[in-house]
Amino acid sequence: MSRNAERRETAKATLTRALATDVTRTGPKSFEQLAQFALNLGAFKVVKRPMYREDHGILSGMLVPVEGGCLVAINERIGASRQLYSLAHEIGHLLHLRDRDSTQSTIRREKYRAEWDRHDDPDEERSCEVIAAELLMPEHTFADHLRNLPDSLTSVSNLSQIFGTSITATAIRIVELNSQPRLLTRWRQDKRTVGAVRLSWQIRNSINGPSVEVIPSNSKSFAGAKAAWSQGGLKVTDETLLERVAQGDSRYVGFPVFKTESIGFGVDKSRFVLSMSHLEHIRR
Ligand SMILES: [Zn+2]
Incomplete structure (x- = not known):
């Protein structure tokens, strides 16, 4: 465990x-x-x-x-x-x-x-x-709701209203209780470049999947997060820029592709973007 x-x-x-x-x-x-x-x-x-x-x-x-x-x-x-x-x-x-x-x-x-x-x-x-x-967000009840909603960041607003919890806390719970390997990334405004985003933090659940490491200096390369910053709605992208993937046997597998969803929340100074990467969506 x-x-x-x-x-x-x-x-x-x-x-x-x-x-x-x-x-x-x-x-x-x-x-x-x-x-x-x-x-x-x-x-x-x-x-x-x-x-x-x-x-x-x-x-x-x-x-x-x-x-x-x-x-x-x-x-x-x-x-x-x-x-x-x-x-x-x-x-x-x-x-x-x-x-x-x-x-x-x-x-x-x-x-x-x-x-x-x-x-x-x-x-x-x-x-x-x-x-x-x-x-x-009790596990059993939350998981029940989760099963009846799309396995997507689009369900965050809905669930946060049901449970009275913040967008971020709800998104963390969605990732935590997901039965598939998921990576959640939170982005904030890059103060030096207008319209660019910077990595705030990242968490992933404990479901077995590829171990993924994102190098913050290259974090601007998440195209979906950048698009979600300036536009409304969900951006679904195939991200190739998760930097390095090591499998269970430590074999190096370079630059696979993951389906990543990004949505922007809030306005002005409190604006942030969440991205959820579906780590099982790897095409080799
Ligand atoms: Zn305390």
Whole structure:
């Protein structure tokens, strides 16, 4: 089992135990439902308020120690889907606190005083992200929807509306739960060249397929991403420029062709492009 798949299994087991329900089979969640989960897990209150960070970065949510327990604060200045995700993420932290001291049935304030800054622990952060995804886009339900929709980036908007999640979080889930090898790439504006795109990040699922490496300096060569930046709608291209493919036996196979779909989202500064490469579509 891959490290990611292991994390998902752990998150599901933790959630099922703590909430006494199999979250992998539940439907989309509202903010109010998640707030109730947080209260059930020992939070004192869930509030939305404006939040600012000294460095002007965006703070989406946090646990705050207060008299009588712990407050979950969510930034009211961010969009609804990010508020939902942020609350799900904080529920992850509540679960970690609980797990660290399973003998306590309620979470006490003293404990938070010492531990509320755990936002800096990268392992815990990663785990909270996985918990948030399992909670908001439960595997079974999400996969059901996925089966009834085209295996394409065109399904992202639809699914993000159903589950109340952001475009990016939804696209990651589509790739993660896909039964075929998929590579997701996120692009942003290249500040130096108008209309050009640069690689932000890339993830792929753990389904066996060719291991693909894209060299960022050549990332402009994704023709579809560039077209999707300036035009509306889905661009489907045969990309030849994934740089290098090594197969299971490490044999070098040069420059195969993959079907890659690209769509642009958002406007102006918040515009980005997502590309999904279908790694089984190789023609030799
Ligand atoms: Zn966190």
